[in-house]
Amino acid sequence: MNRLWIRLSIIIGGMGLIFALLPLITFLVITWGHNLDLFDERTSPAAIEQPAATPSVNSRDGATGAGTTEPAPRPPRGRFDPWRDIPENMLRSFVLASFFGIIGGVVASRVLSAPITKLADAVQAIGAGDLSTRVDIGEHSREIDELTAAFNKMAADLEHAAELRNNLMADVSHELRTPLTVLEGNLRAALDHVYELDDEQIANLYEQTRHLIRLVNELRELALAEAAQLPLDEDPVNLTDLIHETVAVFEPLAEEKGIRLEAAVQERLSAVRGDRSRLRQVLHNLLANALRHTTTSGQITVRGANTMDGITIAIQDTGDGMEEEQLRHIFDRFYRTDPSRSRESGGSGLGLAIVKAIVEAHGG
Numbered sequence: 001m002n003r004l005w006i007r008l009s010i011i012i013g014g015m016g017l018i019f020a021l022l023p024l025i026t027f028l029v030i031t032w033g034h035n036l037d038l039f040d041e042r043t044s045p046a047a048i049e050q051p052a053a054t055p056s057v058n059s060r061d062g063a064t065g066a067g068t069t070e071p072a073p074r075p076p077r078g079r080f081d082p083w084r085d086i087p088e089n090m091l092r093s094f095v096l097a098s099f100f101g102i103i104g105g106v107v108a109s110r111v112l113s114a115p116i117t118k119l120a121d122a123v124q125a126i127g128a129g130d131l132s133t134r135v136d137i138g139e140h141s142r143e144i145d146e147l148t149a150a151f152n153k154m155a156a157d158l159e160h161a162a163e164l165r166n167n168l169m170a171d172v173s174h175e176l177r178t179p180l181t182v183l184e185g186n187l188r189a190a191l192d193h194v195y196e197l198d199d200e201q202i203a204n205l206y207e208q209t210r211h212l213i214r215l216v217n218e219l220r221e222l223a224l225a226e227a228a229q230l231p232l233d234e235d236p237v238n239l240t241d242l243i244h245e246t247v248a249v250f251e252p253l254a255e256e257k258g259i260r261l262e263a264a265v266q267e268r269l270s271a272v273r274g275d276r277s278r279l280r281q282v283l284h285n286l287l288a289n290a291l292r293h294t295t296t297s298g299q300i301t302v303r304g305a306n307t308m309d310g311i312t313i314a315i316q317d318t319g320d321g322m323e324e325e326q327l328r329h330i331f332d333r334f335y336r337t338d339p340s341r342s343r344e345s346g347g348s349g350l351g352l353a354i355v356k357a358i359v360e361a362h363g364g
Contacts (some may be wrong), residue, residue: 012175113143117318119151131159173216178206193286218350222333225357232275232361239269239311243274243304250291258296260288265304270310278358286315293319312362331356 042175113138125133134152186205187193190197197205224230247263254261283302298318305312322330333353 179211182208195358230361234273237274237276250287259294260299263302274362282355282358283354290317
């Protein structure tokens with residue numbers, strides 16, 4: 001009884017029975033009412049006290065010539081017989097309607113509940129760990145099609161999230177292993193008196209510790225952003241001034257690489273409410289990423305404009321660009337378009353993921 005198709009069968013079959021019974025019930029009510037009228041006529045006081053006169057027929061005996069009076073034969077007062085006027089096909093029609101109503105109810109309920117059954121099986125498969133499960137029920141009602149599409153999208157998102165989660169520990173361990181190995185090797189050599197640490201080596205160890213601290217802080221920021229708990233100190237922010245300030249900070253680095261860096265911002269962008277330090281971090285990460293992927297004699301332009309939906313900030317560079325497949329993963333954690341050179345240039349693979357998290361935390 002807990003199965004949907006069984007309940008639908010009972011409901012549809014019951015409705016078929018009701019529609020099949022309606023003509024029969026109507027006929028029986030009319031018949032019952034007619035029989036009550038006949039009973040009332042026969043048992044009324046007037047009919048009992050004053051019996052109706054019996055009609056007679058006069059006849060004369062041919063031999064004697066005497067006349068006799070005989071009661072005339074009364075036409076039989078027959079009892080109302082409904083089945084005499086209604087064909088027996090009514091019973092057959094009722095039986096056939098009931099049969100096809102029940103069969104139709106079962107078939108219709110199975111057809112209607114089949115997509116839901118498939119979705120339930122797919123949910124159980126995903127719950128068992130098979131995140132590659134998808135549902136294909138063909139064309140159905142609009143509601144079922146929308147439900148199927150939403151389920152398949154959810155399953156794809158879960159599979160992608162699981163892949164990222166499975167790779168996260170490997171990526172984190174990979175990022176931590178190099179600086180920790182450098183620290184361990186140099187400190188072990190110093191403890192074993194293999195060599196004394198000079199200022200350059202101490203500076204290198206210090207840089208490795210800074211890299212570890214930066215990596216841990218970035219992972220913490222991403223975790224807070226995903227949990228919608230990223231703290232924001234919101235105040236009115238003048239984005240025009242913030243863009244020019246950030247460009248001025250990166251101009252020496254751009255000149256050192258022979259890259260032209262400029263800002264092309266509208267005269268006055270609309271003021272926004274947000275966390276100034278977080279928005280500065282967004283611009284910082286984007287410009288640092290552009291500098292890493294722009295070659296000498298290239299150009300980087302920071303654009304800002306008011307739009308119908310708010311304010312759009314874009315950073316354009318003359319780098320080699322990215323393929324479509326790379327663009328789909330550009331905001332994933334630890335994703336690098338060129339792993340061989342990212343570590344040398346200081347990239348951790350988290351900068352753009354943090355940019356996306358901060359912008360989304362500001363409603364962008």
